Amino acid sequence: MEKQVDYIIFGQGIAGTVLAYTLIQNGKKVHIVDDNSISACSRVAAGNFNPIVFKRLVKSWMADELIPFADHFYRECEQFLNQEFYWKKEIVKIFAEENERDFWLKKSSDESVSNYLNKNIDSEFFPDIIHNPLGATFVKGAANLFVSKYLADFRNYFIENGLLSAEKFDYQDVIPNASGVTYKNIQAKKLIFCEGYKIMDNPFFNWIPLKPAKGEVITVKIKDLPTDKIINKGVYMLPIGDDLFIVGTTYDWNNLNDDPTEKARNEIAEKLSKVLKVPFEIVDQQAGVRPSVNDRRPVIGLHPEYTSLGVFNGMGTKGVMLSPYFSEHFYLHLEKGNILDKEVNISRFQK
Ligand SMILES: Cc1cc2nc3c(=O)[nH]c(=O)nc-3n(C[C@H](O)[C@H](O)[C@H](O)COP(=O)(O)OP(=O)(O)OC[C@H]3O[C@@H](n4cnc5c(N)ncnc54)[C@H](O)[C@@H]3O)c2cc1C
Structure with a gap:
């Protein structure tokens, strides 16, 4: 194997980018594979996050936890890249x-x-x-993330540091094995799929009931x-x-x-x-x-059989607000053994 990392991440939309940064900040080696011409979802997102559901004037799910976390997270990203893309509005x-x-x-x-x-x-x-x-x-x-700039700035960082292959990935090249998983010439402990609604084509996870x-x-x-x-x-x-x-x-x-x-x-x-x-x-x-699901909650966790494969998906209409908090939540599950919140755990879809 030419490259050994802790995590391969498939997809550099908001979910994959936020997860990759979280892992890097926690000392993990990552490699990302993404062809950003396949799905434009994150790049067209307005990037707003609103603590209120307007119709019923109730708090958006977990707003009190998600918003302070996202505020801190995106400001830290700005400092890390020395760029500006996040504003309270x-x-x-x-x-x-x-x-x-x-x-x-x-x-x-x-x-x-x-x-x-x-x-x-x-x-x-x-x-x-x-x-x-x-x-x-x-x-x-409320706040706004200039998502297309955020993704482009991180893409530059990943490419400059040899952390991203700009190519279409092929599921046939994903080989789970005793020590983790290989993808082409890369060996990793785990591979996390963050390919948005395209997860419907994923042979390992196409049983997730997405409602894009x-x-x-x-x-x-x-x-x-x-x-x-x-x-x-x-x-x-x-x-x-x-x-x-x-x-x-x-x-x-x-x-x-x-x-x-x-x-x-x-x-x-x-x-x-x-x-x-x-x-x-x-x-x-x-x-x-x-990439929405009926219960409007993220879909996070490992494959029930191939435990070196995982997903970080289901961000629906709120990828900007949800991704930072739940990438940390997933990291703590993956590396520290913390239990995933059952509302977001992929296990809710297992028969
Ligand atoms: C019009 C619109 C407005 C929105 N506004 C907001 C908003 O204001 N606030 C908010 O929080 N959310 C908003 N959203 C929702 C938000 O965009 C999503 O929650 C978020 O983009 C999901 O991100 P993701 O990373 O899971 O998926 P994606 O953004 O789809 O990222 C997946 C990545 O994987 C790549 N990929 C997929 N398959 C392959 C393959 N085989 N090989 C290589 N690469 C592959 C794709 O090209 C893409 O780069 C909006 C969405 C839309 C459509």
């Missing part, structure tokens, strides 16, 4: 109906979520640009909107500089590919035109397929 909620505003005001005094819901209503939030007759307020504690959802976003040019806040009214508008905003998103459980569609473009543009009083220009459109 308020999410401005524009009310569409009176009962929505009344519900917000009621919930903002509810102890379970009050630390995330601002109490004051702003009736003057960009009234010349946004339809805002019922006022606006904001979610505290295609999503699309458009990039639009809008003048004179704030550049430090994410605005939400049915669609989100994420500022990315130069008067450009990423606007999304859609859900399609049938057409699982990365091809942008006219239907999604029209759907998002129609929603956006109900928010804005001013015209906007669509300059780009992107699509990706989210």
Whole structure:
């Protein structure tokens, strides 16, 4: 064998990147294999994380644990690479109906979520640009990761340090053996699959009941909107500089590919035109397929038979917020024998 490592990681989306960094920080040797033209999911992700589920105004699952962990994690990544890609950003909620505003005001005094819901209503939030007759307020504690930059910066680091093979992987070359696993000329203790929804093609793990959802976003040019806040009214508008905003998103459980569609473009543009009083220009459109499962929890753990093979997947709509905390959780399981939380443990799908 030409190379010996502790872990081979298949896939350099958000899941594979975050896991690789976690392992490296804990002194493990890793090698990553990824052809990033196969799935665009992480690269098209807006990178928002929101501690609140807007419809019910309840806390997003484990928000109190996930958010501080992710804050610390991404800031540490910035220092490690000497780059910038992570910002705390308020999410401005524009009310569409009176009962929505009344519900917000009621919930903002509810102890379970009050630390995330601002109490004051702003009736003057960009009234010349946004339809805002019922006022606006904001979610505290939200943040944004510039995911495509995060992935590109880490890719450069991995390549410069000889830690990444930029190629399509072939499952036939994965050979579990007595001392771990080999992949081509690499021997490792374990190989962790992080290939997003493409795990459906994985002969070792295709029994995981994935329910992938295609999503699309458009990039639009809008003048004179704030550049430090994410605005939400049915669609989100994420500022990315130069008067450009990423606007999304859609859900399609049938057409699982990365091809942008006219239907999604029209759907998002129609929603956006109900928010804005001013015209906007669509300059780009992107699509990706989210690796979701029915119970909306990550899927983490080792193969029941080939214990040198594992998965770190199922990040669904929240890869940015979930990956840091659960990569540490997985590391502690792999290296220290800690028990995996049963809500995320792959064993929940074993018959
Ligand atoms: C439109 C849209 C908006 C989103 N917005 C957000 C958001 O705001 N916040 C958030 O937290 N999440 C968001 N998400 C969800 C987020 O993108 C996912 O949770 C996350 O990207 C999943 O990452 P992953 O690493 O598991 O999979 P992927 O990103 O799919 O990564 C898998 C990697 O493996 C590679 N690969 C697969 N098969 C092979 C092979 N055979 N050989 C070589 N390489 C291979 C792929 O090319 C890819 O690089 C959004 C998703 C979409 C579609």
